[in-house]
Amino acid sequence: MMMMRAGLHAVRAFPSFSRSPSGHSVSGVLQIQGFGTQWKSPSAFQSLRPFSKVSLWPFNTQPKDFSEPNDSWSPEMRKMYDKYFALCEVEAEGGERETEGGEKKRAPWRKLPSYNRALKHATGGVYLSKVIQTKARLFTRNIEEEGAAFEYVVFMNKQEKRCVCIFQSGHLLEGPPGHVHGGAIATMMDSVTGTMTGYLSGPVVTANLNINYRSPIPLGAVVLIHSALDRVEGRKTFATCKVTSIDESKLHTEATVLFLSVKLGSFFGA
């Protein structure tokens, strides 16, 4: 048995991120989710091809980015999105973009796309039937109705090794009457912190998730989920996470999360 922990995380995106709603660069195939910018050289990325070429997309269209604004977003949600999206603009100086190590200089913040499917060819022993392989959907993106469950978008600041997620909770996430389920909050904290860590450290799985619930989140509310990388010790990455009101005056939840780096092939056959 491989030594793996539940909860593989990394950026569910391409090495080159689209930085505007219309800036998709994805076509033809739905790529592996979870293997982000840490492989920047073409040769390193080349080695991903055996997995990344698996086509889940029968048409030559782009997979949906679920973190784009939609009609279910409240004005509050949209306002926060616009605020962070504005921080993703390239900082032009004198009309020209500077380069840095051969790359175009970018603003410190960028929006990460979000898809609803992991790779279909994965280990799962006898349990993973063909039906499950075909129908499997990412837990946080498993409901078609916009606004019903998890509406969220993650903005990453690589320089400061932190990210901010804007999260609007839908009516299907109820726990205590009129409030968000503790498990839904745990899910978002795990996902956001894992996405950040995957972005910064490569593929990781969650080893420990320690959550303190400070005050409940009303169902329907928009909140911010702040996550920051604390330190890296060998295979271990320690991160922190907190959920606050959008003006950051109220602390809802806080957590520490320990991730373990895993090899790329861990979940894809022996």
Added chain:
Amino acid sequence: MMMMRAGLHAVRAFPSFSRSPSGHSVSGVLQIQGFGTQWKSPSAFQSLRPFSKVSLWPFNTQPKDFSEPNDSWSPEMRKMYDKYFALCEVEAEGGERETEGGEKKRAPWRKLPSYNRALKHATGGVYLSKVIQTKARLFTRNIEEEGAAFEYVVFMNKQEKRCVCIFQSGHLLEGPPGHVHGGAIATMMDSVTGTMTGYLSGPVVTANLNINYRSPIPLGAVVLIHSALDRVEGRKTFATCKVTSIDESKLHTEATVLFLSVKLGSFFGA
């Protein structure tokens, strides 16, 4: 602001539990979820009426118990269900039922029913719109398609202050490719442990949830979630939880959970 924590828990059931699939005693109104057997006297239960009389059920039918077996259950799931259900039979002695404090003697195990709605009249400030109040669904029971997400049933052993949940993970709970999302596991651990604690200690909310992920759960697998009450210190209840394979040979996840007792009215108006 009230001092509340996210994650209200208690038995989502009536004081009198149905102990066979056909033994419903529910009719007419959908009761508050989460206020269980701790109020056994009629007068104490009477005080719940202002809330419990709220009718979400326009017809004189019974709310659906989502923990009853359905066609999506695998043979493994059904076999475990039958095993624990057999432990719920009354221990008849000499053909007669003994009484104990005026109640019929029962077997130590009983199956808890599971509904998909909390009370609609709950606090939620400006966030809780009428739409959300009407459409809100319990996070773990929010998907109509049988077998797609969380299929589970909880068996409680009051005497031993512990419970066992049989959990079959559906294809919409994916995290790492082919495996259950860490947040979905957290959700089940929080829910099961909270249900047990609510059953034993009255209404509680989750204050701390500390999870160690030991080995991933394949999507579609059936696992057992064992929860036990550790100790009570004033308002605090400490509980433990672990997720194992159905033969209990493999440990997938373990957690400690701290709950705080709350007053009944916490979530219902000021």
